[in-house]
Amino acid sequence: MVNAMAEKSIDTCNKKLKQSAGRVAIITGASSGIGLDLLKALASRGIRAVGCARSISRIEELCIDLNDKVSGHISAFKCDVRIEHEVKSMFEFACKKYGSVDILVNNAGVGHDAPLLTGDTECWKNILDINILGLSICTREFYQHSLSCGVDNGDIINICSIVGHVVPPSPRNHFYSASKHAVTALTEGTRQELSEKESNIKISQISPGLVHTAFHLKLMNDEQRGEEYYKLNSCLDPRDVSQSVLYLLSTPAHVCVHEVIIRPTQQLV
Ligand SMILES: NC(=O)c1ccc[n+]([C@@H]2O[C@H](COP(=O)([O-])OP(=O)(O)OC[C@H]3O[C@@H](n4cnc5c(N)ncnc54)[C@H](OP(=O)(O)O)[C@@H]3O)[C@@H](O)[C@H]2O)c1
Numbered sequence: 042m043v044n045a046m047a048e049k050s051i052d053t054c055n056k057k058l059k060q061s062a063g064r065v066a067i068i069t070g071a072s073s074g075i076g077l078d079l080l081k082a083l084a085s086r087g088i089r090a091v092g093c094a095r096s097i098s099r100i101e102e103l104c105i106d107l108n109d110k111v112s113g114h115i116s117a118f119k120c121d122v123r124i125e126h127e128v129k130s131m132f133e134f135a136c137k138k139y140g141s142v143d144i145l146v147n148n149a150g151v152g153h154d155a156p157l158l159t160g161d162t163e164c165w166k167n168i169l170d171i172n173i174l175g176l177s178i179c180t181r182e183f184y185q186h187s188l189s190c191g192v193d194n195g196d197i198i199n200i201c202s203i204v205g206h207v208v209p210p211s212p213r214n215h216f217y218s219a220s221k222h223a224v225t226a227l228t229e230g231t232r233q234e235l236s237e238k239e240s241n242i243k244i245s246q247i248s249p250g251l252v253h254t255a256f257h258l259k260l261m262n263d264e265q266r267g268e269e270y271y272k273l274n275s276c277l278d279p280r281d282v283s284q285s286v287l288y289l290l291s292t293p294a295h296v297c298v299h300e301v302i303i304r305p306t307q308q309l310v
Pocket residue numbers: 069070071072073074075076093094095096097120121122123147148149150151171175200201202203248249250251252253254255256257259
């Protein structure tokens with residue numbers, strides 16, 4: 042009996058993922074790491090996806106490489122999530138090109154080596170602007186476009202972090218950790234507002250541990266030190282995070298998985 046129920050649930054998930062084909066996604070921070078991998082994963086499952094970043098040459102290369110080979114489609118859009126009118130233009134572009142926006146993955150994020158007792162104010166402001174304000178502007182625009190396009194089955198997925206739940210014993214990550222704690226609060230706050238409006242839009246977050254991307258190279262402002270850091274620690278691959286996104290998109294309409302926490306098996310914190 043239990044097996045039969047589990048099989049039915051797996052069937053429903055597979056069916057739901059197939060039904061995602063033709064849906065339209067916006068992925069922020071899609072020029073590198075997790076976002077770039079996710080663009081490939083979604084497009085190969087039939088999803089039409091707009092990938093944004095401040096520098097979009099890698100997304101444009103992916104469009105050339107992949108668009109003839111996948112059932113979905115990828116478009117590149119230059120957008121800095123700190124700049125409100127660029128975010129609005131990105132939503133207008135996606136709606137014009139593909140007809141609607143059904144999925145938003147708030148993935149753009151940065152960290153800077155800026156400890157609380159000695160760090161630079163401009164670094165803190167940049168983390169706030171991208172990780173918190175940029176994410177909030179994109180979420181509001183997604184909701185408003187859903188209302189105007191009549192989309193009531195959307196998905197919002199915030200890429201948070203394990204340090205959105207714990208404060209790591211690492212001064213260079215303390216301000217970044219505070220920004221990801223804010224993301225945890227924003228995910229729950231948005232869920233409550235959606236529920237109050239009796240919306241069927243789902244919101245979830247994924248909180249990864251260490252993932253091998255360019256993130257720590259930029260955080261340390263030193264490619265070599267960043268790569269050494271990844272070598273010394275066990276890491277997830279961006280594909281592991283993409284798989285979690287696919288899982289969230291595969292759940293039936295009445296199921297909202299609030300959070301996926303995913304760590305390398307040996308990661309301590
Ligand atoms: N790597 C990890 O260990 C790890 C762990 C947990 C959570 N995360 C989270 O995962 C997400 C993705 O990070 P990643 O590891 O894939 O890092 P990444 O390789 O450095 O990618 C970050 C992406 O964000 C974009 N971005 C930065 N500022 C932006 C802005 N103002 N507007 C639009 N896009 C912007 C970057 O492109 P441009 O610079 O061209 O704009 C890039 O495409 C982040 O939210 C990060 O906090 C990462």
